[in-house]
Amino acid sequence: MTVPDLATTQRAFLFADPAAHSLSPRMHGAAFTHAGLPGTYEARRVPTGALASAVAGLRAPGVLGANLSLPHKEAVVPLLDSLSDAARAVGAVNTVIHRDGQLHGENTDAPGLLAALRDAGLPDLGPGEPVVILGAGGAARAAAFVALRDMRARAWIVNRTLDRARALAAEFRPHGEVQAAAPDDVPWADTPLVINASSAGLNDPEQAPLDASFLARLPAGALVYDMVYKPAETRLMREARALGLNAENGLGMLAHQARLAFTAWTGADVPVRVFLDALGEEAGSGSVAGRTP
Ligand SMILES: NC(=O)c1ccc[n+]([C@@H]2O[C@H](COP(=O)([O-])OP(=O)(O)OC[C@H]3O[C@@H](n4cnc5c(N)ncnc54)[C@H](OP(=O)(O)O)[C@@H]3O)[C@@H](O)[C@H]2O)c1
Structure with a gap:
């Protein structure tokens, strides 16, 4: 070449x-x-x-x-x-x-996301630890790849349209442990990383991908990574930070x-x-x- x-x-x-x-x-x-x-x-x-x-x-x-x-x-x-x-x-x-x-x-979206998560202070994950992905579109595909292939995590896909989450989970099953879930079925208390790969908040800063009550159930030190990069602090990030959680926007992924x-x-x-x-x-x-x- x-x-x-x-x-x-x-x-x-x-x-x-x-x-x-x-x-x-x-x-x-x-x-x-x-x-x-x-x-x-x-x-x-x-x-x-x-x-x-x-x-x-x-x-x-x-x-x-x-x-x-x-x-x-x-x-x-x-x-x-x-x-x-x-x-x-x-x-x-x-x-x-x-x-x-x-x-x-x-x-390069997938390794870009991984690099941005590391910059954001991604906690060390053990194999099979839960990672929650919000969304089931193109960005969620990159997040699922990172969660399964790079982190060896167990991925939980939560999406507004559950059938799309199910289809994505089925497609990625050859790469590791992954399942679609409704918010109430996710083991939030054991989840060190939540990735918002939905476009909620992109055109409306006050829009969040789902009811924020799940944030209070996350463990101390959990990272909430929002792929949205405008506003610099999305509603999801603001609510996570108010609870003392680590939260970052998608500018790092974009740059990486x-x-x-x-x-x-x-x-x-x-x-x-x-x-x-x-x-x-x-x-x-x-x-x-x-x-x-
Ligand atoms: N930082 C970066 O470098 C980077 C890179 C790629 C993407 N992104 C961002 O990632 C986001 C998703 O991009 P994409 O390409 O995956 O888009 P996409 O393929 O159109 O998928 C959008 C996803 O967001 C969900 N969604 C949309 N509005 C919602 C709402 N109001 N509440 C809850 N869920 C909602 C959709 O759910 P349904 O299935 O129910 O429609 C779908 O799962 C965008 O904000 C994009 O800018 C950032």
């Missing part, structure tokens, strides 16, 4: 719909500058019907690859030449790497998934702080709501 010629300008993209307010150009622009590389990163609105031709365009010389966001992370899979184990297991690709006309699919994609494209190891700093102004300005990663 040829290493990309990083002395000449190399291009990377985001394909999403919508894409206009993406934070990724800001993060990757800062990373190219930090690494001293003459690259560009451009967010393009790609409607579903245009995905195949946009992806085919990534095979051109001078293209490093692309990020995929809603609604393309699953639809891109059959358009690629190879997949990493993580992308195959999660069933979604957020990073395409181009080398010599070949396109390789990677999922971008860092891992950048390294996959360029080989450059840019510190996560560069990506977080690029987000910092936006995150603090209150204008991140509803944005595409």
Whole structure:
């Protein structure tokens, strides 16, 4: 496999719909500058019907690859030449790497989440300890992968639509102990980690994924990780902190998934702080709501 010629300008993209307010150009622009590389990163609105031709365009010389966001992370899979184990297991690709006309699919959301959980002070988990995942969409798939394959935890999936939680649990059962559950059936008192992978709170800061009464049942020192990153403190986080629990927002995951994609494209190891700093102004300005990663 040829290493990309990083002395000449190399291009990377985001394909999403919508894409206009993406934070990724800001993060990757800062990373190219930090690494001293003459690259560009451009967010393009790609409607579903245009995905195949946009992806085919990534095979051109001078293209490093692309990020995929809603609604393309699953639809891109059959358009690629190879997949990493993580992308195959999660069933979604957020990073395409181009080398010599070949396109390789990677999922950096899952390791990005794991890195962010560690930064947030993830408690040491024993095998089979409960991890609760709220939501059953694309982000919950990455969380289930991390809980089962990286942590060897027992995953409990709680979702507004229980049937979707059941379907996700059935799909991930080959990877470990996982089950769908109604909130009342979860062993909250033994749960050191709750991951909100639902979009509750994304467009309405006062919206929470479920009734907050479960928070009072969590053990001291539990971490509540909310993948939502605007507002910087969601209602879920606020209520968790009021009870003395550890709570973090999704900015760390956003920065880590971008860092891992950048390294996959360029080989450059840019510190996560560069990506977080690029987000910092936006995150603090209150204008991140509803944005595409
Ligand atoms: N920080 C990061 O880097 C990062 C990365 C990826 C995603 N995310 C965030 O993760 C969230 C989920 O993304 P996704 O791609 O998984 O979305 P998705 O595939 O559309 O799934 C959304 C999930 O949220 C649930 N939900 C929506 N509104 C709800 C509400 N009011 N109350 C309870 N549950 C609700 C849905 O339940 P139903 O099944 O009942 O509809 C579904 O399970 C978004 O906020 C996204 O921004 C963050």
